[in-house]
Amino acid sequence: MNVETQQDIPTLMKRLGGDAKRAAAQLATTDSTAKNRALRAAAAALRTNAPIIQEANGKDMAAGEAKGLSPSMLDRLLLSDDRIEAMAVGLEQIADLDDPVGTELARWDRPNGLDIARVRVPLGVIGIIYESRPNVTADAGALCLKAGNAAILRGGSESFHSSRAILDCLQQGLAEAGLPETCIQMIPTTDRAAVGIMLTMSDEIDVIVPRGGKGLIERVTAESRIPLFKHLDGICHTYIDRAADARKAHAVAFNAKMRRTGICGATETILVDKPVLKSHFPALLNDLIEAGCEVRGDADVQALDARVTAADDTDWDTEYLDAIVSVKVVDGVEQAIDHVNAHSSQHTECIITEDAEAAERFLNRIDSAIVMLNASTQFADGGEFGMGAEIGISTGKMHARGPVGVEQLTSFKYLVRGTGQTRP
The missing domain is CATH 3.40.309.10 (Aldehyde Dehydrogenase; Chain A, domain 2)
Structure with missing residues (x-):
């Protein structure tokens, strides 16, 4: 659907954020079996629905040509049989990865008997803003899911129909695994006002990942009230x-x-x-x-x-x-x-x-x-690094750097186990 009036957009974004936050709470304790089942079912749906995806991509390609997009931009937008198959294979590779959630990173005992462990946990809700590459819909949604995060996707207007068709396959996989479709959502409007609102939703979104040209990255960097994983240029x-x-x-x-x-x-x-x-x-x-x-x-x-x-x-x-x-x-x-x-x-x-x-x-x-x-x-690609795929490349030095895969989409917390200790 497309939101028809700007007045509807704040209400829409609030609903998407609330749904994502509730889905993230469920995903944080969802076992690997269910997440992997959703990913494999989504891969199967991509293959089954390849003609539908290509029909949607044809609309985007025709609009892009009419708009005068450069050959390189049209190449980024195109979804061939091979690229759809690559998306499906990517989902299966992500399913094959070890689940980072719950991994014990370190553990030690203190002289007072406290047992302290550092374990991986999901980040929560991740917002991904991207431009013309519709395959990012599959990569980003799948990586967030594997790492136990809910995703709110905002693809570019150039790839709107293609991304929507891919999202349908991801949500079909979620449904088959008994997980809420709100684990992976897409903003159903091309209105740029939605991006502005998204960047202020610090109560609902934990991290923003922008993928696109310099103009997009600069805007997101200037306006976001939410931490970013980003790179400005690829020089x-x-x-x-x-x-x-x-x-x-x-x-x-x-x-x-x-x-x-x-x-x-x-x-x-x-x-x-x-x-x-x-x-x-x-x-x-x-x-x-x-x-x-x-x-x-x-x-x-x-x-x-x-x-x-x-x-x-x-x-x-x-x-x-x-x-x-x-x-x-x-x-x-x-x-x-x-x-x-x-x-x-x-x-x-x-x-x-x-x-x-x-x-x-x-x-x-x-x-x-x-x-x-x-x-x-x-x-320089998460798939080539053995990560299954990537949600983007981060050139920052805080938290994630280089390809952002499932491990980089987690944080950690400390579990401290005692036997009744009190601090003097």
């Missing part, structure tokens, strides 16, 4: 060191940029060590350009190929989310580290090298959530 770097294997550098850097240009783990800047600029980079440069990538380089890179356009200072701080890459020549790993730490959004960085000492310097001194050696930055 990711791949550094080709002087000790890099040329074939490996070509394959990794090309994949890091071009596999999917519209995701936050896509490399936006390639740094090339000066001694290997003419030996390692020309073939990669040609292949990037031939694949339709616009290359913006410094003077040394421009000298290699007339098709390279001049980079300016803004390029080193830009997340393109498109087939555009900036390239800079550096002199050694120290200059690479300095550039990355100066311009990175602290998301994901990679060094390509066979020099173990250079690798360790880069890995240890880069101040980003994810730092890689000889691997594409496009592996």
